[in-house]
Amino acid sequence: MFRIGVLSDTHDLLRPEVLPALSGMKHILHAGDIGSPQILDNLRSIAPVTAIRGNTDTHGPCALLPATEMIELAGRFFYLVHDIAQLDINPSAAGVDCVIFGHSHKPSFEERHGVFYLNPGSCGPRRFNLPITLALLEIDADRITHRLVDLTHT
Template structure:
């Protein structure tokens, strides 16, 4: 199963993002969608699983939860927009991690692409960075990866170009 993972669109979706998601089985969105129409456009490519982020309005919050727990091909994933820093998560994230074992924690919010194994919680921390133009990041990013038999493999961090370099 191939996953396309993105976060922090802030209402922006270009053809370059869509081209990297053409062959995925599912799209996972870690929040700050910015406009519900982004989801409508993504669902033309693949089924979408999403959480709302701190900038998302009441419409997006009525469509998507704060947290998603997914089981795919022998792995359990927690997706939430704001989780805090690796190994020093915010209270809400720590409460969820205390209740259930996860193989991976997926979050957004920081606009910083980061994939790192968390020894303390024994899970893979994945933040795809930001694929929109709003924020302090320099390069827009997303991630693709495969899940098979309880393992993540073939993970690719994809650079989409500089933030603010909107094509006309």
Template structure:
């Protein structure tokens, strides 16, 4: 079994000691952390402690992030194909837009809306950890994926 921490929409300009402490607590046993964009500055990734950290570009990310992060990624983890993307456009229809970005995946991890999302539709897991910064009427949240016989997600309020 593999546990993957998921975070998105941190919207930070620099390292945040309090957030780093909370993330270390919630992600202490993960093998990997996925960041679904809107990191803002690459130094924010230094807060994420895991054997591997994988991130994608968000629409609010700075120049350095834009030069070094792809807009989307596909990962094969524990036999599951996972699409990782930030997302774009208005909140309505976001899931449909990110779905069109990937052909044959078992899960899509995305951000952008700040709205925590965790549901299966036709065998596909749609997972948005929400925003570690909160906002837009949503609490501060991160997520956890568990990959074993199946893939499942959990939203964690921080």
């Protein structure tokens, strides 16, 4: 079992509940609007991190991150893009198993044409009265499963 933590839209706030929620992950994916590079350093204390920049990562080290990223983990391909409206590939044709995105702060998970689309929501400052969430993925030989972790009341 390969476990991946997925988060987005930290906006310079790494809540104390995030690190324990990601304990035991083999890899962490951050879908942008990071804020401080210190957030990525803290996440790296748990597992390797793949991160992209978001629309608010306009200066400093996070501005140098790529806008999109494709990564293979446990034999599955993940494509990271901050704003799903800016998806610049056909995931199904590109062999992508899961598209990871953020931006809206609204957690969602759906399957389209054999590709999973996951928005872990935001685990940074609370906005728009939405929950504070991140996602956990588990990969085994047959499938990818997900679980949304609601940090709103922790």
